[in-house]
Amino acid sequence: MADDELSRAFAALADPTRRDIVARLAVGDATVGELAGPYDVSIQAVSKHIKVLAEAGLVSQSKDAQRRPCHLEAEIFGLLTKWIERYRLQAQARYDRLDAVLAEIDVEQRHPMDHRHLEQGAAS
């Protein structure tokens, strides 16, 4: 998946109405008329949103069926999720390392005398 495709997908999802449409389509295919129902917007406005989502590869509309239901392209969402998950795993690894550093700081602060005591014990 090319960077510009990813950017287009994210840009398409920047609009709250389009996110709602995507959430609705995640439940099942729906026509533009059905999608327009719950919103205070015209069918034309919904059509425009669908066009943006389709150009971003997030939604497809079947050409043959008369109802032309809109369909969510689950695959591209899988890629977006996977991509963010990779980034998350990097952060996870980084902060797991930080845990180890913090544990050391903690021991050092709780028992500042232990080391000195041990050193003195060893010296005497």
Next chain:
Amino acid sequence: MSATSNRYRVSIEADPTVPMIRITRDFDATPAQLMRAHTDPELFARWVGPDGMDTKILDWDATTGGRWRYVAIRGSEKYGFHGCFHEVADDHIVQTFTFDGAPDGVALETLRFEDLGAGRTRLHAQSLVDSFEGRDQWLASGMETGIEEGYAKLDALVAELR
């Protein structure tokens, strides 16, 4: 190390309305300890990563108006990063972050250490860049920067967490 048995999960959010990435993560530490791990160069170099790379600090002044520069090294591979400490306060840091390979790109980062009491702290880290394209390229770049061999290990780690 006892800390490894006590991992907290990182949560990450790519904001769809502004080009921002938000990360939150809990720690068994006080805000002061987290602050120290972020501002003491020797400690910072030990955890910032990426996995399998050594971090060499080249410049470090973790005070308001200060600056930082480090390079991540593995063999002949080198990736440099630099930025400014815009503000270093008791419980938060505001700083900039630039990858030397893309010198015009800059992220504005805010790190906030929220005291949860009982020796626990929640880190809120947010990074704001100047465009969605920049943010998305940055997210995508995480897939390349020296973590290939780390993936198997990380996958195992995640399996463990679930």
